[in-house]
Amino acid sequence: MATKMISAFLLAAWSLAAGCLAVPEPEGVDRFLFEQAGEGAVRGAEAETAEAAPGQQRGALLTSSGKEPATAAESAPQPAGAPDAGKRLIVYTATFGLLVANLEDAVENFMKKAEALGGYLQSRDNASLTVRVPAAQFKKLLDDLKTLGIITEQSINALDVTRQFMDLSLRIETAEKARQRLLALLERADKVEDALKIEQEVRRLTEEIERMKGELKLLSEQIAFSTVTVRFLSSAPPPVPVRKRARSRFTWINRVGVEHVLEDF
Amino acid sequence: MSSKIFKLTVLLLLSAAASLLGGCLSMQVPEKFLTLEDGWFEIKAITPDEAQLWARSFSGPSDGAFPFWGEALKSDFIQNRGYALIEERQVKSQSGQEGLELLFEVTAQGQAHRYLAVLYVYDGWLWDTIVVGEFVAPKSLFDGYLSSVRQAYATID
Numbered sequence A: 001m002a003t004k005m006i007s008a009f010l011l012a013a014w015s016l017a018a019g020c021l022a023v024p025e026p027e028g029v030d031r032f033l034f035e036q037a038g039e040g041a042v043r044g045a046e047a048e049t050a051e052a053a054p055g056q057q058r059g060a061l062l063t064s065s066g067k068e069p070a071t072a073a074e075s076a077p078q079p080a081g082a083p084d085a086g087k088r089l090i091v092y093t094a095t096f097g098l099l100v101a102n103l104e105d106a107v108e109n110f111m112k113k114a115e116a117l118g119g120y121l122q123s124r125d126n127a128s129l130t131v132r133v134p135a136a137q138f139k140k141l142l143d144d145l146k147t148l149g150i151i152t153e154q155s156i157n158a159l160d161v162t163r164q165f166m167d168l169s170l171r172i173e174t175a176e177k178a179r180q181r182l183l184a185l186l187e188r189a190d191k192v193e194d195a196l197k198i199e200q201e202v203r204r205l206t207e208e209i210e211r212m213k214g215e216l217k218l219l220s221e222q223i224a225f226s227t228v229t230v231r232f233l234s235s236a237p238p239p240v241p242v243r244k245r246a247r248s249r250f251t252w253i254n255r256v257g258v259e260h261v262l263e264d265f
Numbered sequence B: 001m002s003s004k005i006f007k008l009t010v011l012l013l014l015s016a017a018a019s020l021l022g023g024c025l026s027m028q029v030p031e032k033f034l035t036l037e038d039g040w041f042e043i044k045a046i047t048p049d050e051a052q053l054w055a056r057s058f059s060g061p062s063d064g065a066f067p068f069w070g071e072a073l074k075s076d077f078i079q080n081r082g083y084a085l086i087e088e089r090q091v092k093s094q095s096g097q098e099g100l101e102l103l104f105e106v107t108a109q110g111q112a113h114r115y116l117a118v119l120y121v122y123d124g125w126l127w128d129t130i131v132v133g134e135f136v137a138p139k140s141l142f143d144g145y146l147s148s149v150r151q152a153y154a155t156i157d
Helices: A002-017 A028-046 A055-065 A069-075 A103-116 A135-146 A162-188 A192-224 A258-264 B002-021 B066-080 B139-154
Strands: A090-100 A120-125 A128-134 A150-160 A225-234 B034-038 B042-046 B052-061 B084-092 B098-108 B111-122 B127-138
Touching (some): A090 A103, A090 A135, A090 A192, A103 A128, A103 A135, A103 B139, A135 A150, A162 A192, A192 A225, A258 B052, A258 B111, A258 B127, B066 B084, B066 B098, B066 B111, B066 B127, B098 B139, B127 B139
Parallel strands (some): A090 A225
Antiparallel strands (some): A090 A150, A120 A128, B052 B127, B084 B098, B111 B127
């Protein structure tokens, strides 16, 4: 009986950690969790769960899984750092092409403006700069950018990650609760075999929680700081390599020019 | 008596030669520059980061007018050497001499350089004196000296 109870709980833990809260398949980072859910179902099928699971635990699962994702997210206790209810979480990114008279000056001015707004340089590749600025200053930086030159191209992207954020927060919370229950169960386990199974599951859950927390931290950082990439282009004509010249008929002209200054000075 | 006439003749000849040659070239070198040479026909100065300023005087046929030499110089830089003309403007020296200033961009020694040339033509009896001021610096340094070089060009005489 005890073995059946433990197996049922392990299945419940798998399902919880794997995101069985009826949240639809999300894109990108969450796919891993749903693959885990499939694995969990296979593993769960091996255990005798249906009649063995205690009503309280099953009830908890059903309550969560019966809700729509948005409702589930709203009703769940807000995790630390969670957004205010109704506030959308947006990751802003923008890419610009900017035609300027003097490249060096424009790059320097742009960096000064970004730093004045609390931003920082993320990367620089020749005349292409990527900076991160606090999301609240994103629009201000774009306005400032227009004063530095002529915009030749622009692309502004706002990605709504509210659902992804809430989903991840909820999964972490649920997994932490499941882990606590497993630890409680571990204290009551009589057989060594049962204790080992529970410990293995606790380890797996702990790793999963840490991974999800990492994802949440990254997402929070992306929300807090917007990314702006600017490709600066000089309005001066591109430098033309010096060609092999035909000599002028005028002697003095043949004695002046960049080549002569650099070589005969 | 004949000795006095001889001395006077030599003096007159020297004066005529000096006048024909256009006299001594002068230019007020900007403060940040070190003067390397200050001769009759050329002045060389350099900055700590080795941007070079060079003013020289040449002789040319007297029937070539200032607009002719300006066009000849510009044409050679653009057509024969592939320099990219950024700016062209008429200037006037402090002594009132009309001149032509040309700003070019060119790749030299694997690096983008900017080149500011100024041209003054002084009419002479047998031949004209052509004075050319040249300033060359890597593009990244150029703007820092541009203003002071232009001021120096205005003092060429």
